[in-house]
Amino acid sequence: MRPFAYERAGDLVSAVTAATIEADSQIRAPIQFLAGGTTLLDLMKIDVMRPERLIDINPLEKSLSEISFDRSGLRLGALARMSAVAHHPDVEREYPVISQALKLGASAQLRNMATLGGNVLQRTRCPYFRDVSWHACNKRDPGSGCSARQGLNRNHAVLGTSDHCIAAYPGDFAQALIALDATVSIAGSKGDRRIPFSDLHRLPADTPHIETTLSPGELITEFHFPARPWARRSLYLKVRDRESYEFAVASAVVALDLADGVVRDIRIALGGVATVPWRSLAAEDALRGKPLDESRAGMAAEAAFATAKTFGGNDFKPELGRATLVRALLAVAMLEVRS
Amino acid sequence: MDTYSPLKTPSLSQRNGSMTAVNLVLSVNGRDYRLTLDARVTLLDALREQLSLTGTKKGCDQGQCGACTVHVDGRRILSCLTLAASVEGKAITTIEGLADEGGLHPMQQAFMDHDAFQCGYCTPGQIMSAVACVTEGLAETDDDIREYMSGNLCRCAAYPNIVAAIKQARIDMQRGRS
Ligand SMILES: Cc1cc2nc3c(=O)[nH]c(=O)nc-3n(C[C@H](O)[C@H](O)[C@H](O)COP(=O)(O)OP(=O)(O)OC[C@H]3O[C@@H](n4cnc5c(N)ncnc54)[C@H](O)[C@@H]3O)c2cc1C
Ligand code: SF4
Ligand code: FES
Ligand code: FES
Numbered sequence: 001m002r003p004f005a006y007e008r009a010g011d012l013v014s015a016v017t018a019a020t021i022e023a024d025s026q027i028r029a030p031i032q033f034l035a036g037g038t039t040l041l042d043l044m045k046i047d048v049m050r051p052e053r054l055i056d057i058n059p060l061e062k063s064l065s066e067i068s069f070d071r072s073g074l075r076l077g078a079l080a081r082m083s084a085v086a087h088h089p090d091v092e093r094e095y096p097v098i099s100q101a102l103k104l105g106a107s108a109q110l111r112n113m114a115t116l117g118g119n120v121l122q123r124t125r126c127p128y129f130r131d132v133s134w135h136a137c138n139k140r141d142p143g144s145g146c147s148a149r150q151g152l153n154r155n156h157a158v159l160g161t162s163d164h165c166i167a168a169y170p171g172d173f174a175q176a177l178i179a180l181d182a183t184v185s186i187a188g189s190k191g192d193r194r195i196p197f198s199d200l201h202r203l204p205a206d207t208p209h210i211e212t213t214l215s216p217g218e219l220i221t222e223f224h225f226p227a228r229p230w231a232r233r234s235l236y237l238k239v240r241d242r243e244s245y246e247f248a249v250a251s252a253v254v255a256l257d258l259a260d261g262v263v264r265d266i267r268i269a270l271g272g273v274a275t276v277p278w279r280s281l282a283a284e285d286a287l288r289g290k291p292l293d294e295s296r297a298g299m300a301a302e303a304a305f306a307t308a309k310t311f312g313g314n315d316f317k318p319e320l321g322r323a324t325l326v327r328a329l330l331a332v333a334m335l336e337v338r339s
Numbered sequence: 340m341d342t343y344s345p346l347k348t349p350s351l352s353q354r355n356g357s358m359t360a361v362n363l364v365l366s367v368n369g370r371d372y373r374l375t376l377d378a379r380v381t382l383l384d385a386l387r388e389q390l391s392l393t394g395t396k397k398g399c400d401q402g403q404c405g406a407c408t409v410h411v412d413g414r415r416i417l418s419c420l421t422l423a424a425s426v427e428g429k430a431i432t433t434i435e436g437l438a439d440e441g442g443l444h445p446m447q448q449a450f451m452d453h454d455a456f457q458c459g460y461c462t463p464g465q466i467m468s469a470v471a472c473v474t475e476g477l478a479e480t481d482d483d484i485r486e487y488m489s490g491n492l493c494r495c496a497a498y499p500n501i502v503a504a505i506k507q508a509r510i511d512m513q514r515g516r517s
Contacts, residue, residue, distance in 0.1 A: 030346060034425065109490045243489075245489040
């Protein structure tokens with residue numbers, strides 16, 4: 001690991017002021033916030049991230065880790081730990097998909113460390129990105145090329161890819177955020193703002209090294225989920241290479257407002273298959289106002305992967321992704337939900 | 340005069356040649372240790388290299404195996420992905436701090452009773468994780484134990500015996516000492 005200066009955040013305002021610096025993207029800035037450290041220290045050890053200064057934001061935990069539920073919805077502080085949110089009774093009851101997405105991620109130890117803010121900013125597991133002995137990786141070193149397109153790409157994305165990068169977004173929780181219309185509150189030295197979660201991540205396009213719309217120094221403070229009829233009838237289905245402690249090969253979030261067997265409204269997001277947290281409007285449109293049965297579910301799954309592009313190693317992914325979504329749709333329709 | 344850069348403002352760590360050092364007090368197994376460490380030192384390396392508490396093991400050093408599991412303020416975490424500087428002021432418990440005057444912790448005893456290891460390298464991490472798994476209330480069924488212990492890999496595959504040991508210790512821990 002390269003040397004860095006270490007300091008602790010005294011308060012929110014001084015933390016964002018101290019972290020504001022010129023850089024081409026937040027994630028490549030020489031000053032980084034240290035939350036759980038489970039992405040940052042991992043990538044610093046393998047020399048993929050090289051910050052010169054860390055601002056430990058754990059001293060802000062008390063004020064930024066609140067979990068509160070009321071009629072307007074659910075608020076989750078960005079420094080809340082994955083485990084605290086996953087096992088919170090209001091979250092389990094009102095937004096089961098959030099609890100499930102968090103419980104199925106990483107391990108018990110990692111979930112005790114990792115924060116929600118760090119979680120949504122976790123970085124791809126593309127093996128070429130994570131191994132600096134590979135020269136070509138546009139995400140790590142802009143303009144150097146992409147080793148994965150012609151290399152081992154079994155775990156890579158089939159949706160949202162570009163000529164410059166096909167790396168999959170690895171996280172689970174972000175799929176719940178994007179499906180459930182969540183918003184993100186952000187503090188920065190130029191003021192605070194609140195944006196839809198769907199505006200946080202950027203498609204790789206020709207700048208895969210710029211992963212989000214955050215500016216250097218901006219700090220995520222909170223996530224807000226609105227109260228919606230589909231929140232309770234929701235689930236997360238995760239398919240992976242081993243039973244536990246593994247990233248998704250394909251996953252699906254479904255949240256459903258069902259009336260007499262007919263889809264009044266629905267939210268669908270897909271994990272493990274796309275370059276960014278991926279909401280499938282096409283799949284939702286195929287189901288809204290329709291009865292939910294196996295053939296309709298199949299049509300929605302076709303629509304979800306209509307634009308899929310594969311690269312050899314991941315040729316199997318559209319089919320697995322479709323089957324995952326169909327299974328999730330049929331399971332969510334069967335759920336018994338108290339009103 | 341130098342132009343202002345946020346990179347050059349004072350920090351807790353002080354530049355000292357090519358490294359940046361931090362002075363800190365770590366509280367481990369009820370004892371305070373005053374240390375001067377490179378800011379890069381993980382809790383795992385501080386325990387093993389500075390405090391000679393070598394019970395905590397380094398498997399992968401990348402958050403993937405669980406061998407380095409310790410408790411910080413009663414919660415199980417991975418010491419290989421934790422900076423020593425970031426846990427100043429917290430109560431750290433390692434495998435060396437589990438037994439007391441009354442003898443072994445019920446989980447340590449249960450691992451012996453059930454032969455829940457072969458080479459033993461993963462065992463300190465397994466035991467620390469298992470104690471927390473029980474206190475978190477996540478060891479009620481075999482399936483739960485397997486799921487909530489999945490962060491601890493055992494290359495010798497002692498898994499069935501580990502599950503059996505945790506079931507025994509759970510009962511002992513719920514009965515009294517924990
Ligand atoms: C072995 C292993 C397995 C894993 N498996 C899974 C899995 O199955 N599913 C899954 O979803 N995840 C998985 N993860 C990833 C894990 O969930 C993330 O590493 C974790 O959530 C990151 O959170 P953190 O608090 O540790 O972030 P950190 O590592 O502290 O920070 C990550 C980045 O975000 C920035 N940051 C942190 N907080 C904020 C904030 N509030 N505002 C602005 N910037 C911020 C940091 O500066 C840094 O650049 C796994 C990780 C490991 C090591
Ligand atoms: S897929 Fe993206 S992250 Fe992976 S090698 Fe190509 S550019 Fe790098
Ligand atoms: S050594 Fe920490 S998880 Fe492997
Ligand atoms: S006993 Fe050998 S690794 Fe678990």
